[in-house]
Amino acid sequence: MHDIRAIRENPEAFDAALARRGAEPQAEILVALDEARRALTTQQQEAQSRRNELSKQVGQAKAAKDEDRAQALMAEVAGLKETLENLNLAQGAADEALRTALAAIPNLPAADVPEGADEDDNQLVHTIGTQPAFAFTPREHHEFGPALGLDFDTGATLGGSRFTFLRGPAARLHRALGQFMLDTLTGDHGYDECVPPVLVRDEIMFGTGQLPKFAEDSFRTTDGRWLIPTSEVSLTNSVREQILSGEELPLRLTALTPCFRSEAGAAGRDTRGFIRQHQFEKVEMVSITTPDQSEAEHERMTACAEDILTRLGLSFRRMLLCAGDMGFSATRTYDLEVWLPGQGRYREISSCSTCGDFQARRMNARYRPSPASHHGSGHHGQGHMGKAPLAFVHTLNGSGLAVGRTLVAVLENYQQEDGSVAVPEVLQPYLRGLNRLEAKR
Template sequence: MHDIRAIRADPDGFDAALARRGLAPAAASVLAVDADRRAAQTALQDKQARRNALAREIGQGKRSGADTAELEAEATALRRDMDGLETRVPELDGGIRRVLEGLPAVLDASVPDGSDESANVVLNEVGEKRDFRFAPKQHFELGEALGMMDFATAAKLAGARFVMLRGGLARMERALGQFMLDLHISEHGYVEMVVPSLVNDAAAYGTDKLPKFADTMFRTTDGRWLIPTAEVPLTATVMGEILPGGDLPVRITALTDCFRSEAGAAGRDTRGMLRQHQFRKVELVSMCHPDQSASEHERMTTCAEAVLSRLGLPFRRVVLSSGDTGFGAVKTYDLEVWLPGQQAWREISSCSNCRDFQARRMNARFRGGVDGKSVAYLHTLNGSGVAVGRALIAVMENYQQADGSIGVPEVLRSYMGGTQRISAA
């Protein structure tokens, strides 16, 4: 959500920020409604003051035996006018809110301009691509040949974009999630959370998923939402709260199932596990002082990179362009892992700084400042640390052997009872 005062102060700058995302100017229309609201609010206050004065005059007149009929008639007319304004002001407030909630966050100046992902900028590349002496296969070819990745049965049970894992691959998927959590908790200072997989409208709205992304989520018959990522319940823990400044930064993490309807993704990645309705992900969330959010963004991304480094996977960091940066983010780093079966880099983590965009929507603040009493909005950040299913895909494709078996990265072996290789039974 945007600060209307900032738009009033620099409408041209606000429109320029929208233009970076390929959007039309909006400041003039927003400020026109804002001017109407402020005028209506001023008129209401003036009429309230006059009505209070009339009440005193009528009281004094009646005590002195004077004729107060004219004053009473004016008071009645004022009450009618006030009734209309008391309805009008909230309507105008709602109109401004509906416009602002549909406008994305103002991008950081360092975000490269561009209309789409083709303008993203690769910042660095880590690790060596393996030199296979055979034609590497894609993950679904490997998994189906092992008899451990079953899309047909999943489709029978739930439809397209689901998978069932068996045996060694199921164990590796579980091992990946536990490894990631342990790394972030023991070495990176995140506090593990177990959170609901269902959230209400307020939590989804506060984390900028509603109303814009309603069609990408699953809704239950009682009006709750299945979480598209643990970012939603983790970030919403501070909804409506005022945190002590001394408690910042707050760093929390969770491993959850995530649910996405994938609306608008028809025809994309229809084979395999890359784009599923249900998947598991370790999420990293930080709430911090505004002065800390840029450095916290770098730190969070480094934490996600550590997962890929420990797994021995080639990856690269990419800063997203203005046209590819998500709705609530001011700046986003994607981590892309190399998939030799696809001969392509694919996103496995996305780490975003949202500054105060989400905090304003959910009224999440902290108490700090020189006097220790002033209150300001938190900055929130979120990132994948990382997507478990995509990590499984990456391990399968990068650790595949000529005979179709899958090597187990050393860091996962203790989670898998010492298993070094997954082979067909």
């Protein structure tokens, strides 16, 4: 959600930033809605002030035994009561119109985000790791995966397209990957492990930006709840409607959950294999932090995801997304793309974004800076009695990692000519020392 005051103060800059995302100008429409809303507020205040004054005069007229004047004044007071009721209704409608318009507008790209319309304009930051060399032609995971327990047929029978039933070695490897990711993030990078709900209410999806614009991308239950597309939704909203203290920030949260996406815009893409599923598991990282820490936290979070890939011995690259390729709530995004030898190209395995105060405004998540950080900081807020004024937190989220895609990466990078798969050393303790997944004969 955007700050209407900032738009009002600099509409040209707002529209210029939207244009970088390929969006149409919105400032004129928003300012007009805001002016209408503020005009109603003024009318309310004037009517209420007039009503108060007339009520006082009624008392004075009655005290002076001037019943005719008292009756006339009381009639005017009654008329103002009706006027105020109508103004209150109009005010509510004007507030909702502005809120609805603001809610549909994406976050603005940070100044250092490159120009561009789509993934072809993303910028390479660095490449890490060495692509494996094979003495044979490496295959894609869906070609040799069924012998290891990737049961696409049963998945399709049970749930339809984009569902997979994991058995035996594939299921064990999948579990090992999720546990390894959680252990790394909690044990080595200071994340607090959580088990959040995977069914959430409308306002929770609104808080992180999935609603109202992207309802078709998610699944809804018969009782009106939503299946989370990522635990970013639950973890980030855990601070909604709260006032945090600056001393407790940053909060770093992680969870391994099932995730559900309709893939409404992915018709015909990745229809084979385990890359793009309706149901998948992901380890999510979420940070709640202060504005002055958020840029460094973005680098830290991305490095945490990279550490997992490095420990798994996978080759990957970091891409800085261009303005036109970022998600709705992001102001800057790094994608990590892992090398898949079967496909002979890099594929996204993690997306790490900083959202500034965009989600915090939708959730009304604020903090009170510590006195030291407040001194001379210029924050605007509601300070009183010497307390530092309130400010919106900054939120960040990232995949650490998508478990299914990591499974694909391990299978393809560690595949052997006989159809077996070597197990990366860091995963072997989770598989009771097993160092090779054997294909069923």
